[in-house]
Amino acid sequence: MTAFSLEPVQLAWCAELRTLAAERLHPLADKGEPGHVNRALVAELGSLGLLGRLFTSGALDLCLMRESLAYACTEAETALALQGLGAHPVHAYGTEAQRARWLPRVTAGTAVAAFALSEPGAGSDAAALELTAEAEGEAEADASRAGRSTDTSGAGPSPEAPALTAAPDGPARWRLTGEKCWISNAPEADFYTVFARTTPGAGARGVTAFLVPADRPGLTGRGLDMLSPHPIGALGFDAVPVTADDVLGEADRGFRVAMGTLNLFRPSVGAFAVGMAQAALDATLTHTAGRDAFGGKLRDLQAVSHQVAEMALRTEAARLMVYAAASAYDRDDPDVPRRSAMAKLLATETAQYVVDTAVQLHGARALQRGHLLEHLYREVRAPRIYEGASEVQRGIIAKELYARQEAR
Structure with missing residues (x-):
């Protein structure tokens, strides 16, 4: 790893993390069942103090953790990242009671x-979500206040009568109805940060974030058989009860919770990708230096050495952009959305290229089950889609650029 204004202590910490991942986390990952939460691995991350650092460190430290773990054990990296992604809204937007109940256990x-x-x-198009949070007692309260008959159509609150008002007999209550899909750690998580529509027709401004424990009545789930080995599932909500005590942040302001979380984690998705790219590059250097081919070593072929040079160039460029975006987040710079999008886009696209090229240079052996590159090849595809696909990142970048131009 080369430095981006990294202190010796940071470089030493990254080396320590790679060692921990290889010696203590990888054996636990190997014992896990693909497609299911590896609770032993999550518990070990906790005992090592790494999960606690999710809430006490900045974005750059998060990136260093994810890159270092990904280099030696992608399963450990993903387990750590999913804990952070699911619990960060509780840490950043939750009430004292919510934080006290869940964060120590996380x-x-x-x-x-x-x-x-x-x-x-x-x-x-996250703003188009349709999981409905229908307020209990809202229609009756509106009818009483307006002196009109109650609407019993079941259509829920309208933009003119948003579901933000407490019912007459106590705090606001809602029923969640609909479906979530492609949710990491579902259906085996203990709680979910759930985004639901509380005001129909209001787009991003009518979404609320809720903290929903997995044992709420009406909440069901099923696993999905995906290319990546980590758990992903779908959730069904059949009138799942939530109250104002479950709201994260403010009602109808949940999109800010989502985007605030993604702005932090997008650069670190890039760090995950950089870790995989570096692992693929190092494996390729070892292979091409030792492989006999055409009267010499594989690295002696100019076509091969130039490809390796390109892999290294792109990996280093992606790393520098990830670190720059994370540092901008830590400084609270105004252009964090653009930098985060750029970092995720470049790093994930780069990792796809580097891993694919590594497979090509290794030949058929890289396609065997159990080979490092076979594993990375399955892992590297998903980050170009989740937490905002590459096309979404390009849209964010362009939007931010034009907004900055218009502000001049």
Whole structure:
């Protein structure tokens, strides 16, 4: 790893993390069942103090953790990242009671968190989500105040009568109805950060974030058989009860919770990708230096050495952009959305190229089950889609650029 204004202590910490990942986390990852939460691995991350650092460190430290773990054990990296993604909204936007109940268990690795934003019809277009949070007692309260008859159509609150008002007999209550899909750690998480529509027709401004424990009545789930080995599932909500005590942040302001979380984690998705790219590059250097071919070593072929040079060039460029974006987040710079999008886009696209090229230079052996590159090849594809597909990142970048131009 080369430095981006990194202190010796940071470089030493990264080396220590790679060693821990190889010696203590990888054996636990090997014992896990693909497609299911590896609770022993999560607990070990907690005992090592790594989960606690999710909430006490800045974005750059998060990137260093994810890159270092990904280099030696992608399963450990993903388990750590999913704990952070699911629990960060609780840490950043939760009440004292919410934080006290869940964060100690998350950091100890005894409670598994999940971030439930995507839906079957609302993936890249997160503002189009349709999971409905229908307020209990809202229609009756409106009718009483307006002196009109109660609407019993079941259509829920309208933009003119948003579901923000407490019912006459106590705090606001809602029923969640709909489906979430492509949710990491579902259906085995202990709680979910769930984004639901509380005001129909209001787009991103009518979404509320809820903290929903997995044992709420009406909440069901099923696993999905995916290319990546980590757990991903779908959730069904059949009038799942939530109250104002479950709201994260403010009602109808949940999109800010989602985007605030993604702005932090997008650069670190890039760090995950950089870790995989570096692992693929190092494996390729070893292979091409030792492989006999055409009367010499594989590295002696100019076509091969130039490809290796390109792999290194792109990996280093991606790393520098990831670190720059994370540092901008830590400084609270105004252009964090653009930098985060650029970092995720470049790093994930780079990792796809580097891993694919590494497979090509290794030949058929890289396609065997159990080979490092076979594993990385399956892992590297998903980051170009989740937490905002590459096309979404390009849209964010362009939007930010034009907004800055218009502000001049």
